[in-house]
Amino acid sequence: MNDKTPRRCLALYSGGLDSLLAIRLMEDQGIEVIPLFFCSPFFGFGALRDPDTFTAVHRERYGLNSLIVDYTEDMISIIKAPRHGFGKHLNPCIDCKIGMLRRANALLETLQASFVITGEVLGQRPMSQRGHVMRAIEKESGLEDILLRPLCARNMVETLPERLGIVDRGALWDIRGRGRKIQIEKALAYGITEDLIPTPAGGCLLTQEQISKKVRRTYERFSPGLPLKEDLVLDVVGRKFILDEVTVLVVGRDDEENKVLSSFIASGNTFMKIADVPGPLCVLRGDAKEANLMIAAGICLRYGKARGINGQTALYGSDPECMDKTVQAHLLNEEYCKSMQD
Ligand code: SF4
Known part of the structure; x- marks a missing residue:
């Protein structure tokens, strides 16, 4: 990457408010953003079943042209043996995040983008958004120095796009912690009306106890092999x-x-x-x-x-x-x- 690099980035877009704001912050600086929406039976299931409707709705509501990434096969392998273990239930958050970022990394060249952004906020989630974990995730995904978290960037080490002046660090934010108040104020300031402010993500079914138990038993039934997508959709x-x-x-x-x-x-x-x-x-x-x-x-x-x-x-x-x-x-x-x- 150099200062002649195309001003285009990829965003991990969860459909939630934080990733939407991260995208807005880049657009404010004239940077083109391609939102990647990862889906599987456990999250983004609607998009998995009907990608066209999902893209049309998010284009109309937020002006985003999302690229849907079917992440099911990745999740099937990750759940079998996550290197970093599970959260409270069957949610392998760190491996899941690393896998998504690896997929984004692999798309950089094809989509002629030079860095990746997420809507992560330092200290927001107990498992994957602690400082040292966020840095480990960067390394393991191969995105060290080119993974930018615009919502909390000023609390993080400067990244290459900031050093090269592709992104103005001074215009990025320094949000920290679990609250949503600041994000909601910022959303309103962007003209996102209250009815269009996405509700907190929380949409991953692997964080739910009952679904996790069902999925675990499905894996046990197929062990040592793996269940198929068609088996797992019946758990949700x-x-x-x-x-x-x-x-x-x-x-x-x-x-x-x-x-x-x-x-x-x-x-x-x-x-x-x-x-x-x-x-x-x-x-x-x-x-x-x-x-x-x-x-x-x-x-x-x-x-x-x-x-x-x-x-x-x-x-x-x-x-x-x-x-x-x-x-x-x-x-x-x-x-x-x-x-x-x-
Ligand atoms: S909550 Fe679900 S989708 Fe989010 S990182 Fe964890 S496993 Fe992945």
């Missing part, structure tokens, strides 16, 4: 039941979850619902043998509007729009269903 939506060592059933809990489940068309997945009455959409993944189909139909009946009416017909098939096979659904008692619930 709906009510899950383990039917046998290789078969799980997920039952949608409302219309929104039914809609999400209907997009999980994949080899090994069988969709099921009770005929003629409103109720959950279910996904059976694994061995669709008759015994499993009958249990699945019984569970599907128990959690639908026709519960209590024995002897209904369940429809099933590999496409939720065309379930052309049938199996009788016999009501299963609640205790039995609960004994299988994950």
